[in-house]
Amino acid sequence: MTEIFGISPQALLSQLLIGLVNGSFYAMLSLGLAVIFGLLNIINFAHGALYMMGAFGAWMGFTYLGLSYWLCLLLVPLAVGAFGIVIERTMLQWLYKLDHLYGLLLTFGLALIIEGLYRQAYGVSGQPYSTPELLRGATDIGFMMLPNYRAWVVVASVAVCALTWYVIERTKLGAYLRAATENPKLVQAFGVNVPFMVTLTYGFGVALAGFAGVLASPIIQINPLMGSNLIIIVFAVVVIGGMGSIMGAIVTGLALGVVEGLTRVFYPELSSTVVFIIMAIVLLVRPAGLFGREK
Amino acid sequence: MFKRRLFSTLISGALLPMFVGAASAQQGKVSDGVVKIGVLTDMSGLYSDLGGKGSAIAAQMAVDDFGGKVLGAPIQVISADHQNKADLGASKAREWYEAEKVDMITDLLNSGVGIAAAKVAEQQKKIAINVGAASTRLTNEDCTPYTVHYAYDTYALANGTGKAIVKQGGDSWFFLTADYAFGHSLEKDTADVVKANGGKVLGQVRHPLNASDFSSFLLQAQSSKAKIVGLANAGGDTINSIKAANEFGLTKNQSLAGLLVFITDVHSLGLQTAQGMLLTEGFYWDLNDETRKFGKRFFDKAKKMPSMIHAGVYSATLSYLKAVQAAGTDDADAVMAKLKSTPINDVFAKNGKIRVDGRMVHDMYLLQVKKPSESKYPWDYYTLKATIPADEAFQPLEKSTCRLVKK
Numbered sequence: 001m002t003e004i005f006g007i008s009p010q011a012l013l014s015q016l017l018i019g020l021v022n023g024s025f026y027a028m029l030s031l032g033l034a035v036i037f038g039l040l041n042i043i044n045f046a047h048g049a050l051y052m053m054g055a056f057g058a059w060m061g062f063t064y065l066g067l068s069y070w071l072c073l074l075l076v077p078l079a080v081g082a083f084g085i086v087i088e089r090t091m092l093q094w095l096y097k098l099d100h101l102y103g104l105l106l107t108f109g110l111a112l113i114i115e116g117l118y119r120q121a122y123g124v125s126g127q128p129y130s131t132p133e134l135l136r137g138a139t140d141i142g143f144m145m146l147p148n149y150r151a152w153v154v155v156a157s158v159a160v161c162a163l164t165w166y167v168i169e170r171t172k173l174g175a176y177l178r179a180a181t182e183n184p185k186l187v188q189a190f191g192v193n194v195p196f197m198v199t200l201t202y203g204f205g206v207a208l209a210g211f212a213g214v215l216a217s218p219i220i221q222i223n224p225l226m227g228s229n230l231i232i233i234v235f236a237v238v239v240i241g242g243m244g245s246i247m248g249a250i251v252t253g254l255a256l257g258v259v260e261g262l263t264r265v266f267y268p269e270l271s272s273t274v275v276f277i278i279m280a281i282v283l284l285v286r287p288a289g290l291f292g293r294e295k
Numbered sequence: 296m297f298k299r300r301l302f303s304t305l306i307s308g309a310l311l312p313m314f315v316g317a318a319s320a321q322q323g324k325v326s327d328g329v330v331k332i333g334v335l336t337d338m339s340g341l342y343s344d345l346g347g348k349g350s351a352i353a354a355q356m357a358v359d360d361f362g363g364k365v366l367g368a369p370i371q372v373i374s375a376d377h378q379n380k381a382d383l384g385a386s387k388a389r390e391w392y393e394a395e396k397v398d399m400i401t402d403l404l405n406s407g408v409g410i411a412a413a414k415v416a417e418q419q420k421k422i423a424i425n426v427g428a429a430s431t432r433l434t435n436e437d438c439t440p441y442t443v444h445y446a447y448d449t450y451a452l453a454n455g456t457g458k459a460i461v462k463q464g465g466d467s468w469f470f471l472t473a474d475y476a477f478g479h480s481l482e483k484d485t486a487d488v489v490k491a492n493g494g495k496v497l498g499q500v501r502h503p504l505n506a507s508d509f510s511s512f513l514l515q516a517q518s519s520k521a522k523i524v525g526l527a528n529a530g531g532d533t534i535n536s537i538k539a540a541n542e543f544g545l546t547k548n549q550s551l552a553g554l555l556v557f558i559t560d561v562h563s564l565g566l567q568t569a570q571g572m573l574l575t576e577g578f579y580w581d582l583n584d585e586t587r588k589f590g591k592r593f594f595d596k597a598k599k600m601p602s603m604i605h606a607g608v609y610s611a612t613l614s615y616l617k618a619v620q621a622a623g624t625d626d627a628d629a630v631m632a633k634l635k636s637t638p639i640n641d642v643f644a645k646n647g648k649i650r651v652d653g654r655m656v657h658d659m660y661l662l663q664v665k666k667p668s669e670s671k672y673p674w675d676y677y678t679l680k681a682t683i684p685a686d687e688a689f690q691p692l693e694k695s696t697c698r699l700v701k702k
Contacts, residue, residue, distance in 0.1 A: 125563035
């Protein structure tokens with residue numbers, strides 16, 4: 001059998017696919033961050049905690065209320081989004097005029113509080129959540145056994161990402177949103193309710209995090225620290241893609257998942273660092289990120 | 296008038312040395328009039344379910360069982376979070392020994408923190424009884440006259456689980472190793488045991504601590520075709536490795552060996568996912584009536600069954616207090632001499648002995664995680680497969696590189 005750098009093509013293909021699965025999570029989370037940063041100018045550090053809330057939401061829905069996975073996939077993002085709207089209305093809206101740093105500090109503090117509360121209530125070992133009946137088992141796709149659930153993750157996240165991109169870049173609503181970021185006063189003067197739109201946008205970005213959390217819950221142990229383990233990488237993804245760029249967040253998220261997957265084969269010790277090395281290089285060469293525009 | 300003043304001065308002059316004498320006699324027995332026990336642990340991070348608040352509860356239970364007083368002096372338990380940072384742990388230990396007059400520090404999980412605190416204990420000439428850390432360095436190159444390594448170590452885990460699995464026919468291994476001192480040491484100790492018993496090691500993959508996803512590491516383990524995939528990691532990393540192994544169907548043709556799995560991990564994974572796994576622990580709450588009674592008492596206070604670390608902290612605190620009582624003082628040297636010369640008999644250990652290198656040797660248990668159908672009541676998780684006798688469970692004293700061992 002021919003080998004590429006000592007690895008069989010089958011193994012390589014399966015690693016690429018796994019990278020793509022992880023990349024889907026990066027893409028969804030960084031997309032939420034990019035939407036929020038692009039339209040609100042808030043660096044939402046609470047994103048990881050909200051992702052964790054999504055995963056816990058699925059677990060709570062099942063454990064306390066007996067709700068199915070599919071119902072949770074619909075309801076939990078709405079609940080997390082609503083929670084986000086409360087945050088935006090009560091706290092964030094006062095910070096838009098100030099430096100980015102204030103929003104970052106506020107959301108970082110919120111993340112610590114949310115995580116602390118969950119840790120207090122559930123400990124850190126986490127809660128198990130089983131894969132929904134329909135998606136159990138694995139399919140033989142020639143070069144590997146692909147767990148059905150992982151395939152579903154890729155499909156669901158690509159669909160959500162594509163839809164988000166379409167709405168923001170190609171519809172009238174998206175045009176209003178983008179116009180409101182460029183010049184809120186002017187758009188307001190045309191009779192568009194800008195603060196309301198901003199609130200909904202934040203709610204939507206946060207709901208994306210909740211959605212990713214529910215998607216992740218059968219794969220990894222649901223614990224209060226799961227968000228903070230992931231959020232730093234996701235921020236690196238956003239920076240590499242270009243702060244605020246929707247397409248940048250999606251493409252970079254998927255691509256970095258794949259790069260990370262390959263690193264895990266060739267030099268596993270580097271796998272948690274490789275994203276940051278790429279970030280450093282990108283910042284040196286293109287400070288605005290791969291898809292960002294210089295302002 | 297003058298006479299009376301002279302008289303009282305004389306009286307007080309005569310009495311004063313008596314008071315001072317009495318006070319210093321008291322001081323000779325118990326310094327500062329109180330015996331303070333510090334529980335230094337991870338209160339909020341990834342190991343906080345293994346030790347954490349539960350350890351503080353266990354230490355307090357030991358104090359209550361002892362009667363709350365030793366040599367007439369009250370006993371106090373304090374606790375703090377070292378956040379898994381060695382420098383923070385060391386400075387907290389120093390502050391406790393120096394300013395807070397803490398007499399003994401226990402728990403000390405996380406090998407990095409444990410080793411740093413051991414060094415402080417030696418400088419301060421105060422006692423540190425390490426229950427939570429795994430590294431054998433504590434009783435080898437980093438041993439001190441003031442440290443005891445109480446519950447378990449990587450050698451005992453490797454020896455228990457590794458040997459048993461090779462004997463059952465699991466003779467080819469692949470390791471999934473956490474890429475830091477603890478993981479490397481656990482991998483090395485287990486690989487040695489596997490080879491010594493006629494097995495072979497086909498390879499290993501080192502993953503970063505707190506890795507976000509294990510599927511790609513598990514695919515590598517899968518393609519190695521090894522019969523056994525040894526998990527030389529801990530806490531959340533172990534949990535997520537096991538979950539991913541189930542998902543990718545690795546457990547159909549290969550078996551997992553959890554090299555450091557605590558009952559809290561099994562609880563959080565659920566039996567469906569964890570079933571069949573072999574592991575080694577120093578304590579299980581459902582071994583006999585005594586452990587069950589302790590387990591239930593602990594459960595009432597902590598809302599979960601005790602881990603090996605919780606039971607170990609209880610036993611370590613109790614042993615320490617018994618040694619203070621027997622020595623008639625809380626002076627560290629006298630208490631250490633008593634600790635090392637008295638066998639330990641309580642709910643945690645039967646005929647446990649603290650060796651000169653600080654290793655507390657006691658029976659270890661080879662356990663297997665039950666199938667969901669076999670579990671009859673909450674926390675009914677393990678079947679006892681074998682009791683590993685104390686003198687076989689730990690690294691032999693003659694192999695210790697501790698400077699206190701005379702050769």
